[in-house]
Amino acid sequence: MTRACTAVLAFAYALSPIAPVHAGDAVAGKQKAVVCSACHGIDGNSINPLWPKLAGQHAAYLAKQMKAFRSGERKDPVMAPMAMPLNDTDIDDLAAFYASQTPK
Numbered sequence: 001m002t003r004a005c006t007a008v009l010a011f012a013y014a015l016s017p018i019a020p021v022h023a024g025d026a027v028a029g030k031q032k033a034v035v036c037s038a039c040h041g042i043d044g045n046s047i048n049p050l051w052p053k054l055a056g057q058h059a060a061y062l063a064k065q066m067k068a069f070r071s072g073e074r075k076d077p078v079m080a081p082m083a084m085p086l087n088d089t090d091i092d093d094l095a096a097f098y099a100s101q102t103p104k
């Protein structure tokens with residue numbers, strides 16, 4: 001394989017939807033998560049079975065779910081209004097924060 005070919009493959013991988021494109025900022029996400037902690041717990045470990053644990057879930061999954069709530073694709077009368085005001089940066093930061101927490 002030529003060096004140029006390797007470079008093309010690396011570039012294709014970087015653009016692949018499987019690779020997380022936006023790496024969120026977990027420190028910023030922690031500040032944005034204050035409102036979320038009422039239900040999901042300070043570190044994403046909810047103690048109420050009605051509210052899912054977010055700690056340690058994959059960031060890409062968490063971001064996908066928040067976007068689905070925001071768009072109305074995933075419906076929940078409690079969670080959907082929480083996702084409405086979030087922009088893509090908020091979502092990536094929140095996802096990075098919860099993904100970095102330890103599930104308990």
Ligand code: HEC
Nearest residue numbers: 035036038039050051052062065066075076078079082094
């Ligand atoms: C008033 C309680 C409440 C608050 C506050 C809240 N959520 Fe939720 N959240 C829920 C509930 C309930 C669900 C589960 C909805 C369902 O059953 O589909 C949920 C689901 C989720 C999910 C999907 C989890 C999964 O495993 O699929 C994510 C991600 C999420 N919330 C993030 C957030 C973020 C980020 C915030 C703060 C901006 C937030 N939530 C604030 C109640 C809340």
